[in-house]
Amino acid sequence: MVEELVAAGVALASAGAVYLMAAARVVKQYERGVVLRLGRLTDEVREPGFNMIIPGIDRMRKVNMQIVTMPVPAQEGITRDNVTVRVDAVVYFKVVDAADAVVRVEDYRFAVSQMAQTSLRSIIGKSELDDLLSNREKLNQGLELMMDSPAIGWGVSVDRVEIKDVSLPETMKRSMARQAEATRDRRARVINADAELQASKKLAEAAAAMSDQPAALQLRLLQTVVAVAAEKNSTLVLPFPVELLRFLERSGLQAQAQTAQAEAETERARATGPAAPAAPATAPAPAPAPVENGAADGELPLLEDLPEAENLS
Numbered sequence: 001m002v003e004e005l006v007a008a009g010v011a012l013a014s015a016g017a018v019y020l021m022a023a024a025r026v027v028k029q030y031e032r033g034v035v036l037r038l039g040r041l042t043d044e045v046r047e048p049g050f051n052m053i054i055p056g057i058d059r060m061r062k063v064n065m066q067i068v069t070m071p072v073p074a075q076e077g078i079t080r081d082n083v084t085v086r087v088d089a090v091v092y093f094k095v096v097d098a099a100d101a102v103v104r105v106e107d108y109r110f111a112v113s114q115m116a117q118t119s120l121r122s123i124i125g126k127s128e129l130d131d132l133l134s135n136r137e138k139l140n141q142g143l144e145l146m147m148d149s150p151a152i153g154w155g156v157s158v159d160r161v162e163i164k165d166v167s168l169p170e171t172m173k174r175s176m177a178r179q180a181e182a183t184r185d186r187r188a189r190v191i192n193a194d195a196e197l198q199a200s201k202k203l204a205e206a207a208a209a210m211s212d213q214p215a216a217l218q219l220r221l222l223q224t225v226v227a228v229a230a231e232k233n234s235t236l237v238l239p240f241p242v243e244l245l246r247f248l249e250r251s252g253l254q255a256q257a258q259t260a261q262a263e264a265e266t267e268r269a270r271a272t273g274p275a276a277p278a279a280p281a282t283a284p285a286p287a288p289a290p291v292e293n294g295a296a297d298g299e300l301p302l303l304e305d306l307p308e309a310e311n312l313s
Contacts, residue, residue, distance in 0.1 A: 019055065024051075024052060025046070025050075025051045026051070027046050029048045030048075030064060030065055031062045031063060033051060033060045033062055034098050034099055036061070037054070037058050041103055046060065061102050063095055063098035064095065065094060065096075066094065067093070067094045068094060068109070069091075070090065070091045070092075070093070070109065070112060070116070071088070071090050071164075072113070072117055074086050074087065074165075075117055075120045075121045077125055079124060080125065080127060081129055083168070084169060085129065085132060086167035087163060088164050088165055090161070090164055091113075091116045092158070092160045092162075093156055093157060093158045094156070095155055095156055097155030098155065099155065100154060105155075108154050111151075112151060112154075115147055115151065116147060116161070120163075123146070129168075132163070140161050140162055143161040143163075144160055144161045
């Protein structure tokens with residue numbers, strides 16, 4: 001009798017242990033337990049820790065509540081400015097309602113992945129290439145809004161979406177490289193032109209200052225000679241100021257003009273000479289002397305035949 005009681009007690013304990021092992025469930029801290037009793041959802045979501053269910057009647061599904069990092073496969077599309085690109089992204093999401101994640105969608109991970117791909121292709125078609133390359137924050141926010149609206153009904157919250165890489169065709173890369181090179185070249189030329197303009201203004205100010213003091217030009221020439229000689233060159237290049245050449249040219253032209261003017265005045269004085277005194281208006285004209293010694297008409301008279309000159313003094 002006692003042996004039967006002991007055997008019954010052992011069997012009961014074994015059955016209780018088996019039942020306990022079949023009914024016991026441990027939910028981790030980052031999980032929540034969703035119990036389906038005879039296929040129907042119970043109102044209570046099991047919290048982390050030790051939980052009991054009815055074996056054979058209840059079925060528990062554990063849902064991870066951590067943030068999930070899901071890469072989105074690269075999607076190829078055409079931008080609004082007709083450029084073919086290949087874009088991939090990454091999605092960060094988490095489950096906020098374990099019951100909805102189990103009941104409302106068959107596989108919430110697959111659903112989020114497919115929604116991310118379609119949203120990414122849609123955002124590519126609505127954007128331009130410059131936005132994909134430089135304005136990604138705005139596109140990330142647009143992707144997050146597009147995905148969060150339907151996902152919230154699945155008990156899933158999209159934390160953020162990031163575009164990782166934008167792949168361009170080789171021809172587009174070469175075109176962009178040429179454009180960047182042309183932009184850099186233009187910027188370099190503009191900077192060089194500005195430098196030349198500023199340098200010309202400073203040189204004009206220096207020239208104006210040196211024009212007031214002619215000795216400053218000679219001092220500047222000597223400084224240049226000293227600077228060139230300090231390089232220990234075998235050949236010394238002596239710069240000659242252009243202004244000095246112009247000054248010498250102007251001096252030579254002025255001297256030639258003065259010389260020509262002096263010669264012209266001298267020739268004019270020689271040509272005019274001292275003026276002879278005019279005869280008085282009342283003096284009678286001398287009568288022609290008679291022709292003597294057989295002088296014929298039309299012949300010049302001899303010197304001794306001329307009358308004596310009057311004394312006008």
